[in-house]
Amino acid sequence: MAIAKAESMKLTQEPETVTWPEMHYVYVEAVGPFMTSAPEAWGQLHKLTDEIAEHNKITGYTSLYKVGPKIYRAGVSVAEEPKDLPDGVRSTRFKGGKYSQFVLTGRFADLPDASRRVFEIVAEKKIPLRDDFCIEHYVTDPRETPEDQNVIEIAVPTV
Numbered sequence: 001m002a003i004a005k006a007e008s009m010k011l012t013q014e015p016e017t018v019t020w021p022e023m024h025y026v027y028v029e030a031v032g033p034f035m036t037s038a039p040e041a042w043g044q045l046h047k048l049t050d051e052i053a054e055h056n057k058i059t060g061y062t063s064l065y066k067v068g069p070k071i072y073r074a075g076v077s078v079a080e081e082p083k084d085l086p087d088g089v090r091s092t093r094f095k096g097g098k099y100s101q102f103v104l105t106g107r108f109a110d111l112p113d114a115s116r117r118v119f120e121i122v123a124e125k126k127i128p129l130r131d132d133f134c135i136e137h138y139v140t141d142p143r144e145t146p147e148d149q150n151v152i153e154i155a156v157p158t159v
Contacts, residue, residue, distance in 0.1 A: 009110050010106050011102060011117055015100035015121070016101050018099050019099070020099050024079070024082055024093060025076075025094040026089055027064070027073040027074060027075030027076075027092075028041045029041065029072065029090065030072050030074075034112070038063070038072050048086045052082075054084070055082075055083050056079070056084075057079040057080070058078055061075075061137075061138040062136065062137045063136040064133035066133055098157070099155035099157055099158060100122065100127055101155040102154045102155070105151050106149075111136065115154060128159040134156050134157065135153070135155040136153070137152065137153040138150075
């Protein structure tokens with residue numbers, strides 16, 4: 001069944017080398033298995049998004065995560081140094097850098113399988129990774145985009 005899912009996913013199989021830009025990043029962090037920590041972090045962030053936007057211009061939605069230890073950050077990039085953030089929200093200046101990027105077109109529910117496939121491809125191609133956060137950048141807004149047309153960039157930090 002996992003093979004059928006992987007075959008039906010619209011995931012690029014060849015990574016593109018990109019330089020991810022620096023960004024002001026505002027986030028909620030959760031630690032633990034991604035199947036529970038990701039929805040938990042996004043649930044908390046979505047409740048606070050309007051309050052964040054009162055004093056900050058949101059420019060994008062992005063998650064940053066580390067596989068080991070399992071750290072998941074659900075967040076938004078903001079145009080300038082963040083100010084007046086609600087309780088429970090942190091901020092950092094994400095430095096960006098060199099990444100191997102894949103693109104998933106389709107359902108957000110496919111992200112776990114897509115991420116697994118990305119790491120399989122990285123291992124198969126022997127792409128050297130550096131110790132930094134992986135990125136999921138949500139190019140389209142799922143509130144306005146048909147489910148099968150969502151675009152998510154999945155990027156892994158490379159040397």
